[in-house]
Amino acid sequence: MTASKYYSVSAGCFTLMSTQIITQEMIDKLCQNDYQRQIIQQGGGCTQIISPESTVISNIVPKNEEGFAYADIDLEMIVYCKYAVDPAGHYSVPGILSLDFNQNYQPAVRKSGQNIDLSISYNTLQKSESTVLNK
Numbered sequence: 001m002t003a004s005k006y007y008s009v010s011a012g013c014f015t016l017m018s019t020q021i022i023t024q025e026m027i028d029k030l031c032q033n034d035y036q037r038q039i040i041q042q043g044g045g046c047t048q049i050i051s052p053e054s055t056v057i058s059n060i061v062p063k064n065e066e067g068f069a070y071a072d073i074d075l076e077m078i079v080y081c082k083y084a085v086d087p088a089g090h091y092s093v094p095g096i097l098s099l100d101f102n103q104n105y106q107p108a109v110r111k112s113g114q115n116i117d118l119s120i121s122y123n124t125l126q127k128s129e130s131t132v133l134n135k
Contacts, residue, residue, distance in 0.1 A: 001046065005054040012052045012081040014073055021045030021064060049073075052081035 004017035022044050031037045042064060049058035049071045061067035 001048075004048075004050055008050045008052050009054045009081070009085065012078055012085060014052060014057075014078075015050040016048075016069065017050060018047040018069070019045050021066065052077055 001017065004015050007013075008015040022040060022042055024042055027037060027040050027042065031040060045061065045063050045065070047058075047061040047067060047069045048056045049069050051057045051073070057073070058069040058071035061069055
């Protein structure tokens with residue numbers, strides 16, 4: 001729900017949020033043991049329409065039921081919200097916001113730091129053992 005509300009505000013749009021409910025039939029088909037049956041619970045659905053101001057403007061479908069969300073929307077609200085959050089306007093001043101595009105090759109794995117060899121050779125180990133035994 002939080003992600004859908006954030007999307008509505010940041011994009012300045014109406015958002016239809018809907019998630020699937022989990023039925024006993026789904027649990028019976030998906031779960032292979034008792035542990036999985038304990039974790040997965042029935043219900044969990046959510047269907048709502050969210051305004052560009054992040055308020056729920058529709059009826060709320062209960063979490064364990066299928067249904068339709070409906071609302072009257074005012075498209076002029078989009079214009080108002082686009083003025084309030086204007087990423088292409090005053091936020092795009094180069095001193096505040098910039099986009100850097102690094103065209104250099106970027107390897108997936110980068111090594112950092114100095115490689116220190118902490119290994120001991122067989123000969124060095126033999127010398128140190130003989131020194132300890134002779135003492």
